Amino acid sequence: MKILIADDHDLLRDTLVAFVEGAGDIETRTAPDLGQALALISAEGPFDLVLLDYNMPGMDGLKGVKRALAQAGAPHVALISGEASRSVVESALEAGAIGFVPKTLPAKSLVNAIRFMAMGEQYVPVEFMTGEPDASSHPLAEKLTARELQVLRGLSEGKANKEIARDLELSEPTIKLHVKTLYRKIGASNRTQAALVAREEELF
Incomplete structure (x- = not known):
């Protein structure tokens, strides 16, 4: 099986x-970006x-899906x-897309979704259509504060500190502090490891 992953976040691409x-x-x-994907x-x-x-350069909304x-x-x-x-x-589904994968989808579910869609079957997570799954009862989540969980979610989506700070309306130094603290709590030494831990533990 051969697939193409097009995303402008280097960390997310590497993790996936x-x-x-x-x-x-x-x-x-x-x-x-879309241009290189089409090439x-x-x-x-x-x-x-x-x-x-959906948000990478060149997509122009769903026009990128149609071009692909x-x-x-x-x-x-x-x-x-x-x-x-x-x-x-x-x-997107109406335009012909075979499915939708949230960036926070657990690793095992991601691989299963890829196989499913590669065979021509539509895939959209049930929880996406019904609401966010509750991560509060997860053993790893219990080690982290609510804010640290939000920051870890941002890391798992491949976002830079600046983007996470903007999303959470906090300063970048504050985000760096949260990142350093959550690294220690989950046993990660860098952003990639933190994202991998979150996916391996199916936290989001």
Whole structure:
């Protein structure tokens, strides 16, 4: 199976590739924007599945999905996002997308979703349509404060400290302090490890 992951967050791409390729039978290619994704589809397609970040450069909303679907080497195209609304996802499916993957989807679920969509089956997480899952009862979550959980969610979505600070309306130095503290609590030494721990523990 060969898939293409297009996202402008380096950390998120690296994390996703690590988990997907860890499954053993999935080959991945990556791109940081729609233009390079389309070029890869043309040069190295067909791909069994193309995952496109909704907010990366070149997407222009759902126009990017339609452009990818128009390529001969991309029979199955799905959205990946940490911010897309339910209405956007529904519109994407109506436009021909094979599914939607939240950036906080647990690693095992992510691999299963990829296999599902690569076979031509639509996929959208049930919890996305019904509301956020409750992470408060998770053993790892109990070690962290509510704010640290919010910061860890941002890390798992591949966001930089500046982006997390903007989302939470806090200063960047405050975010750095939270990051340092949560590293210690979950046994991580860097951003990639923290994101991997969150996904391995299926925290979000």
